[in-house]
Amino acid sequence: MDEPKVTGTKPRTCCPRKSLLILGFLFASAAIALVAMAVTQNKPLPKNIKYGIVLDAGSSHTNLYVYEWPAEKENDTGVVHQVEVCTVQGSGISGYSKDPDEAGLSLQNCIKRAQEMVPEQQHRDTPVYLGATAGMRLLSLQNRSVADRVLSAVENMLRSSPFDFQGARVISGQEEGAYGWITINYLLGNFKQTGWLDFLPHLQSSSGTSGALDLGGASTQITFVPDHEPIESQENSLHFRLYGKSYNVYTHSFLCYGKDQALRLKLAGDLQSTQNGSLLDPCFHPGYFRVMNTSDLYTSPCTANGEQQLPFRRLHLQGNGDYQVCRKAIQKIFNTSHCPYSSCSFNGIFLPPLQGKFGAFSAFYFVMNFLNLTTEKSPVPLNRVTSTVQRFCSRPWNEVKAEFPNIKEKYLSEYCFSGAYILSLLENGYGFTAEKWQNIQFLGKIGSSDAGWTLGYMLNLTNMIPAEKPPTRPLSHASYVGLMVFCSLVLVAVLLLGCFIFHKPKCLQKGLI
Numbered sequence: 001m002d003e004p005k006v007t008g009t010k011p012r013t014c015c016p017r018k019s020l021l022i023l024g025f026l027f028a029s030a031a032i033a034l035v036a037m038a039v040t041q042n043k044p045l046p047k048n049i050k051y052g053i054v055l056d057a058g059s060s061h062t063n064l065y066v067y068e069w070p071a072e073k074e075n076d077t078g079v080v081h082q083v084e085v086c087t088v089q090g091s092g093i094s095g096y097s098k099d100p101d102e103a104g105l106s107l108q109n110c111i112k113r114a115q116e117m118v119p120e121q122q123h124r125d126t127p128v129y130l131g132a133t134a135g136m137r138l139l140s141l142q143n144r145s146v147a148d149r150v151l152s153a154v155e156n157m158l159r160s161s162p163f164d165f166q167g168a169r170v171i172s173g174q175e176e177g178a179y180g181w182i183t184i185n186y187l188l189g190n191f192k193q194t195g196w197l198d199f200l201p202h203l204q205s206s207s208g209t210s211g212a213l214d215l216g217g218a219s220t221q222i223t224f225v226p227d228h229e230p231i232e233s234q235e236n237s238l239h240f241r242l243y244g245k246s247y248n249v250y251t252h253s254f255l256c257y258g259k260d261q262a263l264r265l266k267l268a269g270d271l272q273s274t275q276n277g278s279l280l281d282p283c284f285h286p287g288y289f290r291v292m293n294t295s296d297l298y299t300s301p302c303t304a305n306g307e308q309q310l311p312f313r314r315l316h317l318q319g320n321g322d323y324q325v326c327r328k329a330i331q332k333i334f335n336t337s338h339c340p341y342s343s344c345s346f347n348g349i350f351l352p353p354l355q356g357k358f359g360a361f362s363a364f365y366f367v368m369n370f371l372n373l374t375t376e377k378s379p380v381p382l383n384r385v386t387s388t389v390q391r392f393c394s395r396p397w398n399e400v401k402a403e404f405p406n407i408k409e410k411y412l413s414e415y416c417f418s419g420a421y422i423l424s425l426l427e428n429g430y431g432f433t434a435e436k437w438q439n440i441q442f443l444g445k446i447g448s449s450d451a452g453w454t455l456g457y458m459l460n461l462t463n464m465i466p467a468e469k470p471p472t473r474p475l476s477h478a479s480y481v482g483l484m485v486f487c488s489l490v491l492v493a494v495l496l497l498g499c500f501i502f503h504k505p506k507c508l509q510k511g512l513i
């Protein structure tokens with residue numbers, strides 16, 4: 001018998017497979033398009049670089065610095081960096097008092113170098129500034145009109161360059177201190193806008209900044225934020241508002257206390273106790289000789305007051321490398337007999353208690369670096385620095401010369417004096433104890449940029465450091481797009497899942513067949 005036929009309609013294929021496939025395809029395409037759009041939209045645009053040039057016309061020499069930064073990030077912190085430094089051959093511009101035009105010509109090679117560094121089409125938009133420091137301050141005191149002629153010679157040279165000349169002037173000691181402080185804190189990232197993390201306590205000192213110590217040939221600067229102390233003298237007080245934060249900064253520039261002028265001060269003092277023009281100098285190596293015209297010692301306004309009729313015209317200096325005696329001789333150039341404030345450094349100049357970390361650069365760094373005292377990770381303790389300088393000073397000059405044949409004799413012969421002077425200035429002048437010494441970091445460069453006042457000067461003149469924190473979005477554009485994509489995907493996935501759960505296609509429901 002035939003089995004009864006099952007009648008009725010065939011069970012429908014409950015899943016419209018085709019539609020599901022199409023849906024899946026559309027979903028995948030949408031997801032791919034979303035991701036592709038986010039990626040292409042966020043591809044870094046071709047970099048639009050800007051340049052700026054600053055000439056540091058120091059007392060001993062002139063350096064030209066080229067800086068660059070991405071145009072669209074101008075107001076961010078830490079984006080400007082040095083791409084070139086060119087050292088002008090010969091003396092500093094103040095050394096051209098006898099032939100001011102030569103001061104202008106001396107800059108030519110470095111200007112050429114800058115022309116090679118900056119793309120030609122940007123020459124006209126690249127600002128160039130020249131700032132002269134203590135050498136020109138001294139020349140102005142000595143002979144204003146000669147100083148003006150030197151300045152106009154360098155100005156004419158810079159005006160004739162293809163760059164956008166913005167000025168050549170003598171900057172004040174206060175500015176030099178302040179811009180050095182801005183430079184190092186900008187480069188160390190201490191002005192960083194922390195955004196969401198603003199409420200966290202700062203790790204460094206209470207101000208979150210580092211002090212700056214600059215030692216030049218003719219002046220030296222100390223700049224830092226004291227700890228809640230009032231700054232007792234107006235001329236040492238600066239107020240900055242940077243990236244939405246206020247800073248009360250102490251600064252002082254000691255004219256005549258750069259290392260070259262300090263040596264002159266010491267020698268001029270020593271001369272008073274010699275009868276015949278022979279001087280046994282403890283700050284030079286045993287076996288070192290130097291002959292100088294006594295008149296040269298008194299050409300600077302730093303020593304002019306002590307000018308006297310000496311019975312000899314030449315000074316015969318002979319080294320004996322005695323560090324302890326050298327320190328005593330140097331001590332005499334710091335007058336600590338009077339202080340009209342609650343505390344002073346020397347010469348009656350106000351100094352609040354030292355606070356926080358310090359970055360020490362220019363000659364502080366050159367000398368410490370030469371003595372191999374900057375290579376270790378943590379600061380070398382004061383007693384080790386002292387014994388290193390002491391040992392170096394006692395070495396015979398011919399031995400030192402033979403060991404460092406490539407170092408300029410002028411630099412090499414003075415590292416003993418310079419080491420002792422740095423210790424005198426920091427220990428006795430500013431009061432860095434063995435403990436506080438550990439807060440000093442000797443630095444030449446921070447990243448690719450030299451520590452010095454020039455970067456801070458340019459940042460200020462180009463208005464690249466805003467007083468208030470620029471309004472920033474909580475997320476970067478890339479993070480924003482990424483998050484949007486992610487959330488969209490999650491949303492779609494949740495939607496699909498919801499559809500599947502609440503409108504389960506019959507084929508997926510158990511026991512239907």
Ligand SMILES: Nc1ccn([C@@H]2O[C@H](COP(=O)(O)OP(=O)(O)OP(=O)(O)O)[C@@H](O)[C@H]2O)c(=O)n1
Nearest residue numbers: 058059060061133134216217218219362363366
């Ligand atoms: N490798 C070097 C380079 C420089 N010097 C000396 O360090 C001193 C300071 O140099 P610098 O900071 O360049 O001084 P200037 O900027 O020229 O002087 P100032 O800031 O006082 O105008 C000078 O006596 C220079 O001879 C040194 O001993 N070793």
Ligand SMILES: [Ca+2]
Nearest residue numbers: 058133216362
């Ligand atoms: Ca300098």
